[in-house]
Amino acid sequence: MKGLFITIEGNDGSGKSTVIASLKEQLAKLNVEVVYTREPGGSYVAEKIREVILDNDNIAMDDRTEALLYAASRRQHLKETVYPALELGKIVVCDRFIDSSLAYQGVARGLGIDNIYEMNQFATEGFMPDLTLYLLVDPQVGIDRKSNQKELDRLEHEKLEFHTKVYNGYLELAERFKNRVVIIDANCSVEEECSSVNKIVLDYIKERGLE
Numbered sequence: 132m133k134g135l136f137i138t139i140e141g142n143d144g145s146g147k148s149t150v151i152a153s154l155k156e157q158l159a160k161l162n163v164e165v166v167y168t169r170e171p172g173g174s175y176v177a178e179k180i181r182e183v184i185l186d187n188d189n190i191a192m193d194d195r196t197e198a199l200l201y202a203a204s205r206r207q208h209l210k211e212t213v214y215p216a217l218e219l220g221k222i223v224v225c226d227r228f229i230d231s232s233l234a235y236q237g238v239a240r241g242l243g244i245d246n247i248y249e250m251n252q253f254a255t256e257g258f259m260p261d262l263t264l265y266l267l268v269d270p271q272v273g274i275d276r277k278s279n280q281k282e283l284d285r286l287e288h289e290k291l292e293f294h295t296k297v298y299n300g301y302l303e304l305a306e307r308f309k310n311r312v313v314i315i316d317a318n319c320s321v322e323e324e325c326s327s328v329n330k331i332v333l334d335y336i337k338e339r340g341l342e
């Protein structure tokens with residue numbers, strides 16, 4: 132496909148939304164069309180799946196069901212939103228993708244990275260991002276940031292132990308996917324975080340000749 136697929140990952144409270152907003156301002160200056168989307172969700176059907184996954188009433192949800200729903204949402208989102216944009220040569224910036232499943236379901240839920248990777252192959256047919264940024268913040272700091280912000284969803288209600296596993300999961304994945312992953316230290320000020328991300332993404336886009 133002609134475009135570029137860039138995914139932004141991170142543990143809860145890592146400042147992802149602010150970083151993506153800042154990136155949006157920077158990329159608006161370029162001469163290329165950029166689509167901003169998110170997982171779970173990002174298309175009509177996938178947003179419906181998102182509601183089921185994050186609903187606080189769904190306390191009975193089994194871990195494997197959760198993993199399958201994320202993968203189902205991913206499949207639909209790829210078909211409806213991501214592939215069509217990439218075919219047209221656009222840059223797609225996606226808030227979370229397969230690495231979230233590997234860290235949250237694979238590591239934190241204990242289902243195993245390899246199992247989740249394998250299961251996702253059916254949904255993605257091996258399609259992976261060109262570039263992925265992991266925004267990593269100390270898990271307790273992340274929880275504190277989130278709890279000041281808004282009403283928490285089902286995943287955000289998890290305790291420190293869960294979020295620590297997610298954090299460690301990302302570190303393990305960064306090692307495994309060295310070729311496409313860059314770690315950003317999100318313990319600094321949000322301004323510093325944004326400027327690091329903007330620089331890395333802009334340099335990458337230039338390198339790939341897409342500006």
Ligand code: TYD
Nearest residue numbers: 143170171201227228231232235236286287
């Ligand atoms: P969201 O409100 O989008 O949170 P955030 O701002 O942190 O991205 O909720 C998404 C939640 O779903 C988040 O806690 C991470 C989790 N998640 C998974 O567990 N597995 C996945 O595959 C994806 C895409 C997200």
